[in-house]
Amino acid sequence: MILKLEDHFWVDxxxxxxxxxxxxxxxxxxxxxxxxxxALGAIFVSLIYGILRFAYFTxxxxxxxxTMFTILFxxxxxxxxxxxxxxxxxxxxxxxxxxxxxxxxxxxxKLVFSYYRFKKSPxxxxxxxxxxxxxxxxxxxxxxxxxxxxxxxxGEKFILKANEFKEMTxxxxxxxxxxxxxxxxxxxxxxxxxxxxxxxxxxxxxSMRAYSDNEDLALLSGIDPKKVVMITWVIAAILATxxxxxYGLDKSFKPFTYFNNMLPIFAAAIVGGIGNPFGAFxxxxxxxxxEILITYAYKKFFIYLLPESIEPDSLLQLLSxxxxxxxxxxxxxxxxxxxxxxxxxxxxx
Amino acid sequence: MFFFSGENMTxxxxxxxxxxSCTITVNRGEIVAILGPNGAGKSTAMKAMxxxxxxxxxxxxxNGKDISKLTPQDRVKEGISFVPQTRNVFTGLSVKENxxxxxxxxxxxxxxxxxxxxxxxxxxKEKSSQIVGELSGGQRQQVALGRALMTKPTVxxxxxxxxxxxxxxxxxxFDHILKVKKTNVAIIMVEQNAKxxxxxxxxxxxxxxxxxxxxxxxxxxxxxxxxxxxxLGG
Numbered sequence: 028m029i030l031k032l033e034d035h036f037w038v039d040x041x042x043x044x045x046x047x048x049x050x051x052x053x054x055x056x057x058x059x060x061x062x063x064x065x066a067l068g069a070i071f072v073s074l075i076y077g078i079l080r081f082a083y084f085t086x087x088x089x090x091x092x093x094t095m096f097t098i099l100f101x102x103x104x105x106x107x108x109x110x111x112x113x114x115x116x117x118x119x120x121x122x123x124x125x126x127x128x129x130x131x132x133x134x135x136x137k138l139v140f141s142y143y144r145f146k147k148s149p150x151x152x153x154x155x156x157x158x159x160x161x162x163x164x165x166x167x168x169x170x171x172x173x174x175x176x177x178x179x180x181x182g183e184k185f186i187l188k189a190n191e192f193k194e195m196t197x198x199x200x201x202x203x204x205x206x207x208x209x210x211x212x213x214x215x216x217x218x219x220x221x222x223x224x225x226x227x228x229x230x231x232x233x234s235m236r237a238y239s240d241n242e243d244l245a246l247l248s249g250i251d252p253k254k255v256v257m258i259t260w261v262i263a264a265i266l267a268t269x270x271x272x273x274y275g276l277d278k279s280f281k282p283f284t285y286f287n288n289m290l291p292i293f294a295a296a297i298v299g300g301i302g303n304p305f306g307a308f309x310x311x312x313x314x315x316x317x318e319i320l321i322t323y324a325y326k327k328f329f330i331y332l333l334p335e336s337i338e339p340d341s342l343l344q345l346l347s348x349x350x351x352x353x354x355x356x357x358x359x360x361x362x363x364x365x366x367x368x369x370x371x372x373x374x375x376x
Numbered sequence: 377m378f379f380f381s382g383e384n385m386t387x388x389x390x391x392x393x394x395x396x397s398c399t400i401t402v403n404r405g406e407i408v409a410i411l412g413p414n415g416a417g418k419s420t421a422m423k424a425m426x427x428x429x430x431x432x433x434x435x436x437x438x439n440g441k442d443i444s445k446l447t448p449q450d451r452v453k454e455g456i457s458f459v460p461q462t463r464n465v466f467t468g469l470s471v472k473e474n475x476x477x478x479x480x481x482x483x484x485x486x487x488x489x490x491x492x493x494x495x496x497x498x499x500x501k502e503k504s505s506q507i508v509g510e511l512s513g514g515q516r517q518q519v520a521l522g523r524a525l526m527t528k529p530t531v532x533x534x535x536x537x538x539x540x541x542x543x544x545x546x547x548x549x550f551d552h553i554l555k556v557k558k559t560n561v562a563i564i565m566v567e568q569n570a571k572x573x574x575x576x577x578x579x580x581x582x583x584x585x586x587x588x589x590x591x592x593x594x595x596x597x598x599x600x601x602x603x604x605x606x607x608l609g610g
Contacts, residue, residue, distance in 0.1 A: 250477070
C-alpha cells in the first residue's frame with residue numbers, strides 16, 4: 028500500500044517536471060529571445076520620442092533596412108568564403124549594415140526631418156512625416172532585395188536539441204535551445220548595458236537625458252541640440268540594425284513582417300513609459316511574454332498535470348497565433364486608457 | 377558706470393512694445409529687484425537683458441562691453457546666468473547631474489565648482505545622487521540656483537524665484553540669494569512678493585506698463601508713500 032503511494036507520487040513529480048519543461052521550451056525560451064528583439068526596437072523608438080519628440084513610424088522598416096544590408100554583406104562574405112564557423116556569418120556583417128543605416132538616417136534627417144524641426148512643427152506633423160519616410164524606406168527595401176521571405180542563417184543551428192535533452196534527462200518532453208536564441212540574448216545584454224552606461228555615465232549621454240527632460244534649460248546650459256539629435260539617430264540606426272538582424276536570424280527576413288512588428292514595438296515602448304529607454308527595454312519582454320502566453324495551446328500542459336478523468340479535449344488556446352497582434356494592440360489600448368504614462372512613468376502621449 | 381546694464385530698452389514679442397525706454401542696472405555684489413503689477417513687463421525686461429527678445433532700441437552692456445547683438449547662448453559665455461521661473465531643473469536627473477549639466481560648456485575644474493556649490497547649499501551634497509523630481513520645492517530651487525551658478529557667472533538673473541513656495545521656504549531662499557550675493561555676483565530678480573524682495577534688495581525698480589515708474593534703494597521704496605499705496609498694500 029505504502030509503496031504504491033510513493034510510486035504514484037514519483038510519477039506525478041515527473042509529470043510536473045515535464046509540464047515545466049514544456050513551458051520552458053514553448054514559452055519561456057522563445058519569449059525571451061523575441062522579447063529581446065522587441066526591446067531593442069522599443070528602446071530606440073522611446074529615445075526618439077524623448078529627444079526628437081515624435082512617434083517614429085519608420086521604426087519597423089528601418090529595422091528591415093538595416094537587416095537587408097546586413098544580409099547583402101553576409102552574402103558577399105559567403106561568396107568570398109569568409110565565415111565564423113559555428114556562428115552565423117551575419118555577425119561580422121552587422122557592423123557594415125550599421126554603417127550604411129547610420130548614413131541613411133542621417134541623410135534622411137538632413138533632407139526631411141531637420142526642415143520640420145527648424146520650423147518647429149508640432150509632433151503630430153513629424154509623426155506624419157515619418158510615415159512618409161516609412162513608405163520610402165519600404166520601397167527601397169523592396170526594390171533592392173524584394174518582398175520575399177529569406178533565410179540567411181548559417182553555422183550551427185542548435186545548442187541543445189530536443190532528443191539530446193530527452194536522453195540526458197530521461198524526460199518525455201524535449202528542450203530545444205537554438206543558437207540564435209542564445210546569440211540574441213547575449214548580444215542584447217551587451218548592447219543594452221553599453222547603451223545604459225553611455226546614457227547614465229558619459230557627459231554626452233547625460234546631456235541627451237537632460238535635453239529629453241527639459242529642452243529649454245538644456246539650451247540655456249549650452250547643450251548643442253544638433254549633436255544630441257545626431258547621436259540619437261546614430262543610436263537608433265545601431266539598435267535597429269542589430270535588433271532586426273537578430274530577429275531575422277532567429278526567424279526569417281521578410282520586409283512585411285518587420286513592418287508588422289511595429290505594433291508590438293510601439294506597445295512595448297508605451298507600456299514601459301514612452302521616452303523612458305529602460306521602461307521600453309522591460310516593455311519588450313512584457314509584450315513578448317503576453318503574446319506567447321496568450322496564444323499558446325495549453326492542452327498538453329494540462330494533460331501532464333491533471334488526472335486522466337478530467338483531461339481537456341480542446342486545445343485550450345486563448346487566442347489563435349494568427350491574432351497575436353491583437354494582444355499587443357489590446358495592451359496598447361489598455362495602457363493608453365488607464366495608465367498613459369506607462370509602468371515606469373514616461374511622458375504622457 | 378554700472379557693471380551690467382540695460383539702457384532705454386524698447387521692444388516686445390513682435391506685436392506692440394511691452395517695454396519702452398526701460399532701464400535696469402546692477403553692480404557686482406548687489407541685489408536689484410524688479411517689481412510691478414501684473415503685465416508691467418518685469419519678466420520681459422529681464423528676458424531682453426538675456427537676449428530672448430529682440431530690442432527695437434536700447435543697449436545692453438556688461439563690464440563696458442556692448443552685448444546687444446549677442447544670442448542668449450553667447451551672453452551665457454559672457455558671464456550671465458538665468459534661472460527661469462518654471463521648469464528650471466532637470467527633474468529626471470540627479471542633483472549632481474543637474475550641476476554637471478550647468479557646467480556643460482566647461483572642460484575643467486567641474487568637481488571643484490560642484491564642491492563650492494555644495495558649501496553654499498549643504499543640502500545638495502546630502503542629496504547629490506537623488507533624482508531632483510523627488511525633492512521638495514525649496515530644495516529644487518536650490519538645485520536651480522546651483523545649476524545656474526555652475527558657469528561661475530558674474531550676473532545672475534532670477535525670474536520670480538519665490539513663486540509658489542511657502543513663506544518659510546521663501547525666507548530660506550532669500551537667505552541663499554544673500555549668500556550668493558556675498559560671492560560678488562550681480563543679482564537681478566523679478567519678484568511678486570514686493571515687501572520681502574525689497575527687504576533684501578539693495579535697489580529696486582518699479583515698472584508700470586513697461587516703463588520705469590519708481591526706482592531707489594530698498595528702504596526708499598519701502599518708505600515711499602506712493603509706492604506703498606500702489607504696490608505694497610498701504
